[in-house]
Amino acid sequence: MTRFTLAAAQYPIDRLDGWQAYADKLTAWVEAAARGGARLALFPEYGAMELAALDSGRMGDLEGSLVTVAARLSDLCVLFEGLSKQHEMYLLAPSIPVLTSAGYVNRAHLFAPSGKVGIQDKLVMTRFEREEWFVSASGPLRLFETSLGKIGVNICYDSEFPLLARAQVEAGMELLLVPSCTDSLHGYWRVRLGTQARALEGQCYAVQSPTVGNAEWNPAVDVNCGAAGVFAPPDRGMPASGVVALGEMDKAQWLFAEVDLAKVAELRASGGVLNARHWAEQPGAQPLPPVELVDLR
Secondary structure, three states: OOEEEEEEEEEEOOOOOOHHHHHHHHHHHHHHHHHOOEEEEEOOOOHHHHHHHHOOOOOOOHHHHHHHHHOOHHHHHHHHHHHHHHHOOEEEOOOEEEEEOOEEEEEEEEEOOOOOEEEEEOOOOOHHHHHHHOOEOOOOEEEEEOOOOEEEEOOHHHHHOHHHHHHHHHOOOOEEEEEEOOOOHHHHHHHHHHHHHHHHHHOOEEEEEEEEEEOOOOOOOOEEOOOOEEEOOOOOOOOOOOEEEEOOOOOOEEEEEEEEOHHHHHHHHHOOOOHHHHHHHOOOOOOOOOEEEEEOO
16 A cells, blocks of 8 residues: 555643543544544654653652653553554554663654554654753664555654664655654744655655643643644655645644655656755765664554
């Protein structure tokens, strides 16, 4: 299958009163994506931080919120594995802090209807993550082979560093997912422009999914700003602007769009320009980071 509908969440951080409330909320969101015909749905970076509200004594503390949310990792995985199987949909779950031997990392899970799951950790950390929150970089960079096509993930700030997506493109990536969490228009536009640039350079689709709304009770995600977007190279058969679909700024909603990954191969072979093929002509274009291929079919 090369043509399918995907859904990108503009996801609000809510103060929930228990795990069941969280499970009910995510179930309703996934059900709405399924009703819209989505075969793939993605949630934003740090969307799981609303789970910090489940410990009222620590939800206002940066370190405490990491402890509380990371403790729910197995619950989140069980929930999304079940929803993915039930709706026969690939789901990129909200990224979640995970405690490793190197400290906390920012991890996104891609759940497949087959029951398989792939993980992508954030590779380049923002100043807030490294200087105040002490969330660490991790890896490796991966590319996921799915029944829909070859899918890569760049978590938020990672999308602003072109060699990451380029390595995935050279490994065959057709669709880039960019879950994001930004607290200002400046941040939103940095990630959006990075996402659009990766679509242009790699001659592929790229999709951004942001957190939205305010959550003053959690200093990690207290302000959230953005709009979901589906982007493509501005070339023949695609919108001249490169914008396939764009959500309403700061509104909680799903953004739906149809993509056709066959167009990626067509443009790379005979587009009006051949950015993907001509990349290597740039001085200093090599070397690229290694990419681990993971089969999620």
